[in-house]
Amino acid sequence: MSDKPIIWTISGSDCSAGAGIAADLRTGHSFGVEVCTISTANTTQNSKQFYAVNATDIAILEEQAQALLEDKFPRVIKIGLIANDKQAKWLYNLLKDLKARHDILVVYDPVGQASVGGVMSTANQAFSTGFYPYIDIITPNLSEAQNITGETDTTKQAKAFKQLGISTVIIKGGHSDDDSCTDICYHATDNIGDNGEHVYCLSSDKINTRYSHGGGCSFASAVAACLAQGYLVRDAITLAKAFINQGLHANLGKMEHYGAFEQTQFPTNPAMFPRVVDNIQQRFSQLPAFKPLNLSPNQSLGIYPVIGSIEWLEKLLPLNFNIIQLRLKDKSQATIEAEIKRAVELAKDYPNTRLFINDYWQLAITHGAYGVHIGQEDLLDTDLAAINRAGLRLGISTHGCYEFLLAQQLQPSYLAVGAIFPTKTKDMTGQIQGVQTLTHLLSLKADIPVVAIGGISIERAPSVWQTGVDSIAVVTAITEASDYVEASKVLQGITGVGE
Ligand SMILES: Cc1ncc(COP(=O)(O)OP(=O)(O)O)c(N)n1
Ligand SMILES: Cc1nc(C(=O)O)sc1CCOP(=O)(O)O
Numbered sequence: 001m002s003d004k005p006i007i008w009t010i011s012g013s014d015c016s017a018g019a020g021i022a023a024d025l026r027t028g029h030s031f032g033v034e035v036c037t038i039s040t041a042n043t044t045q046n047s048k049q050f051y052a053v054n055a056t057d058i059a060i061l062e063e064q065a066q067a068l069l070e071d072k073f074p075r076v077i078k079i080g081l082i083a084n085d086k087q088a089k090w091l092y093n094l095l096k097d098l099k100a101r102h103d104i105l106v107v108y109d110p111v112g113q114a115s116v117g118g119v120m121s122t123a124n125q126a127f128s129t130g131f132y133p134y135i136d137i138i139t140p141n142l143s144e145a146q147n148i149t150g151e152t153d154t155t156k157q158a159k160a161f162k163q164l165g166i167s168t169v170i171i172k173g174g175h176s177d178d179d180s181c182t183d184i185c186y187h188a189t190d191n192i193g194d195n196g197e198h199v200y201c202l203s204s205d206k207i208n209t210r211y212s213h214g215g216g217c218s219f220a221s222a223v224a225a226c227l228a229q230g231y232l233v234r235d236a237i238t239l240a241k242a243f244i245n246q247g248l249h250a251n252l253g254k255m256e257h258y259g260a261f262e263q264t265q266f267p268t269n270p271a272m273f274p275r276v277v278d279n280i281q282q283r284f285s286q287l288p289a290f291k292p293l294n295l296s297p298n299q300s301l302g303i304y305p306v307i308g309s310i311e312w313l314e315k316l317l318p319l320n321f322n323i324i325q326l327r328l329k330d331k332s333q334a335t336i337e338a339e340i341k342r343a344v345e346l347a348k349d350y351p352n353t354r355l356f357i358n359d360y361w362q363l364a365i366t367h368g369a370y371g372v373h374i375g376q377e378d379l380l381d382t383d384l385a386a387i388n389r390a391g392l393r394l395g396i397s398t399h400g401c402y403e404f405l406l407a408q409q410l411q412p413s414y415l416a417v418g419a420i421f422p423t424k425t426k427d428m429t430g431q432i433q434g435v436q437t438l439t440h441l442l443s444l445k446a447d448i449p450v451v452a453i454g455g456i457s458i459e460r461a462p463s464v465w466q467t468g469v470d471s472i473a474v475v476t477a478i479t480e481a482s483d484y485v486e487a488s489k490v491l492q493g494i495t496g497v498g499e
Helices: 020-030 058-071 085-101 125-134 142-149 154-163 215-228 233-249 279-284 310-319 333-347 361-367 376-381 384-390 401-409 434-443 461-465 484-495
Strands: 006-014 034-045 050-055 076-079 105-108 168-171 180-187 198-205 275-277 302-307 323-326 354-358 371-374 393-398 414-417 450-453 471-474
Touching (some): 006 020, 006 215, 020 034, 020 215, 034 058, 058 085, 076 085, 085 125, 105 215, 125 142, 142 154, 142 168, 154 180, 180 233, 198 233, 215 233, 275 279, 275 401, 279 376, 279 401, 302 450, 302 484, 310 333, 310 484, 323 333, 333 354, 333 361, 361 371, 361 384, 376 401, 384 393, 393 401, 401 434, 434 461, 461 471, 461 484
Parallel strands (some): 006 034, 006 076, 076 105, 302 323, 302 471, 323 354, 354 371, 371 393, 414 450, 450 471
Antiparallel strands (some): 034 050, 168 180, 198 275
């Protein structure tokens, strides 16, 4: 049996194979998941016209579901066409039962009308909403959101969906007349990975092509596949958007014919990824780039010790590191200020070691540190303009492609990616990237050094360094080593920097 994650698609079959189950299968395979199908209808359509929906009997839907439950249990269910009220009721019962007993995510792409015209579902909207409380993510376009909620304003539409119990609402802007295509994302709760309310837009230039039949189904199944692969919701949505851009771009300029959306491979081309617009990006979008790390050509940062006291700083400064971070936790304000001041003084004797201060950006400015390191959750409370004006370098933590793209737009001096492995230094539950995602993020990087952090031991460091990352940040690999000097030398030997 395959060890790939399984998703189900409960959707209609399109005989022209552009949309519905055919699109879901191709998309799922592009993202490395197994896709099982429960076919709600045999639809008759082509690129010019929609002819007929032949809805599947409830008994057959139930047979398919029971067969799959026996040995193809899903991590995520993607729902598309629900052809009538009977099917909506059957779906309500299925989801109610499954969600009561299992941790399954449900993504729903409402399908009411065919793009070529023609009603696909006779399900009464008020009745269909019965199964909405079991949906985690809904992906309507603007007009679908309007038809379902009766609201024209996207914030009100999102609120209406949230009131029905859906935690994440993505209103797709692909059908708008603008030059850009902006999807608005509302994360309403923290039950699927993100913390609290988070509203953001993913925006891309419009791609000129009519090969988009099945694009909506493909977006939702890409989100489902990414969730099944363990990505956070915001990363799943970002990857799905890049996948759609990539597929549209494959048929750029083809305007004569309404063609099938082309499912290509897992997206790695940075040009296909959207711009992230949220309140952090809006607040700081006008800032000039932060100063670079003044490395000479071909010089790498190498090992980056992150340490929690002046004592550790005194021990490590003589060991020839290009960069060190003072990360003070659980200390009084007076101690913190005294230690930052002292750290900056000590570092003056080691001009090749760049001293970064974690979190305390005002004190870093006041005492003239080389740079500051800021976590994503602290970005909104940090005056990045003040850091920029003061000429301090800036490092930003990122966890996944959404945060990576967002932070990269701020043009910091370096980006950190974590946690690469589970770590006992900090709770990073749900945010473990692995070497594969690190490699993927490196393919999206602009000309900004990338630091890997989290659970990197001497044994794991070679596989991380082989990704081509510019630096490896470590806490316990040095501070808990039986011989920190020896551990530092071994780590430096792995990177070939500072030996
Ligand atoms: C190089 C590097 N990367 C990530 C972090 C984590 O910073 P942050 O998100 O601010 O979390 P805390 O360090 O405050 O726990 C870091 N310090 N250094
Ligand atoms: C401080 C920190 N930040 C992380 C992030 O992913 O942002 S992981 C991490 C802990 C790093 O410690 P160790 O090397 O002992 O695993």
